[in-house]
Amino acid sequence: MDYFAQQLINGLVLGSIYGLIAIGYTMVYGIVGMINFAHGDIFMIGGFIALITFLILVSLGLTAIPVILLVVLLVAMAITALYGWTIERIAYRPLRHSFRLAPMLSAIGMSFVLTNYSQVAQGARVKPIPPFITGGYTLHESPDGFVIQLSNIQIMVVVTTIVLLAIFTWLVSRTRLGRDMRACEQDQTMAALLGVDVDRTISMTFVIGAALAAVAGLMYLLYYGLVDFFMGFVAGIKAFTAAVLGGIGSLPGAMLGGLAIGLIETFWSAYFSVEYKDVAAFSILIVVLIFMPTGLLGRPEVEKV
């Protein structure tokens, strides 16, 4: 039971990170209707930028951890958002009115570019950082000595996710930008006729999605203490799986899907075999889609004749 509780905590933390990436995915999908294959790599770039910023700040002699964290967060979000913006301008905007497969292939190409760009620029080896945030709480200690731990990093990851989810739900449902985004999601031509700047709205979606991916990258870096150039691919598929599982295009769905994938993976690793955890996650995706072809919270697709 204690073991179960500990795995539940671990699963929720992992799920929060997947959820953060999946939200960016799902927002872009909802508006542009394209699979942004490069999103996982944007997450990876975010992790790298956070790592390098850490390194610089520490070597400058900064010791106040909250200040470091805040600066790293802002720098990573800003630069990664610019990556998202640039990618949209270069690879997706010229293909927006093209047929469906073209933007997807250019996104796959972009994903290769980003992966290999960071490999060429930063090398293929894993980059570790020393643990920054240490300590935690002991929630429960059973007589046989098993301890349920809740570390400060885990609290931070979950709290950050909840806060960001709240901010972005507010952004989408209450602000002008959110209204424009929802309008573009419904009908881009109609939205443009009614005075919505479609190009700007789509750019902003990519910017926000990339910024969220950067936060996820930072959380990953803090939680696992490392980044490497290839982590974007797996994280990208997981986030994609989470988005589809939750019902692609739906923000709460993405979060729910992320949590589901995180929990499935953690419990599978804990009770069965670590090697097959990804197989389990993907298999469950296939099973869910057989019975709910639009995901958990997705709207049923209307067939236009």
Place this chain on the structure above:
Amino acid sequence: MTALSQDTASASRSAGILPLLKTAFFNALVALVLFSLMVGIRTEAGSDGQLTYWTRFGELASLVAAVFGGSIVIELLRQWIGPTGAEKLVPPAVQSGMSFIGRYLAPALLIFTLLVPVIFYNQRYILDLAILVLTYVMLGWGLNVVVGLAGLLDLGYVAFYAVGAYSYGLLATNFGWSFWICLPLAGILAAFWGVLLGFPVLRLRGDYLAIVTLAFGEIIRLVIINWQELTGGPNGVSGIPRPTFFGIPLDNSDDGLAAKLGIEYSPTHRIVFLFYLILALALLTNWVTIRLRRLPIGRAWEALREDEVACRALGINTTTTKLTAFATGAMFGGFAGAFFATRQGFISPESFTFQESALVLAIVVLGGMGSQLGVALAALAMIGGFELFRGLEGYRMLVFGMAMVLIMIWRPRGLIGHRAPTVYLTKAQAISSDLVKEGHG
């Protein structure tokens, strides 16, 4: 295309040196921020796990300068070409000439391919490259059945390639069966997996289909890596027997083909044999595809691609249509996999990554989906172009990715933009592929 021409239109309106410099300056500024940390600072983990870093401001500066110069050149090119786009650069006489060439290109290409081993007999490198290209032509034609004809977007095609390769590798090493028994078995097993994948995705469309096929490809790869007792895990399967000429080995022994024919043995014989083998397999794929397109099942695939709802309304059984498309495509993938295993003599999970699936899909889309000639040309361009950068290991995939993006922007509909319809109602007319929905599933 509209967005691009609008872009160029607005660019040409603002002709002049000052806006040009302004754009270039802006691009350079963006590049400076983008590359600042990733290129300007290099991190490396030391021996004790401690990260160190050093600066590379020189490289950063040259990159930013390159972006500045590059954007000036691109802007100038855009203004020179003008708002009508690059297509008007080609005069109509050349265009009609090109369509004339197009008619004779396929037979000419086939004759040239048949003669490749004769022309390049002593150039081992070119022969190896030709075999590689033909393998991808075959894979492209196989995937074309699923994506180009039936319109089902498959991102996990390499899984069937892997199934074929491992079927042959394991059957041949464990039971000692010959290539000619294992080849059909590999195809059948791959087709079986195709049907297995087909079942769950019967109800899915478009992007859901894409993610499930991607997940399926990953599942197959992960199982191959982790099922060590059967597949050897990351170490792969080695010692796969070479193909024989219908039972006669192609080696230096007394039983070998060279000794039986009474000619001097040369290792090139085996390469030439492999070349004709993959050529025959590829042509078989092409021939079967062309024949199937004329049968009811092929027409059902094309109908499915164009409109699934109408398809169902006409009483076409979409279940069998989708399953046969997956099975047929998978079978050809399995053949190609068996060939790959016998050519390499060694297979490992590294050869069956998502990258390969993306490469084959790129070949199909770039070729102009449904166009057999286009797929062959695209395979030649992609694999040949990929070879050019063999020396620059790290930069190779980088350049490949960039090429994929640029080609998609340049020709989103593929090299061959036209496709002949299968059924002529009145007079034969080429349909611009802009008018058809593809990969709709």
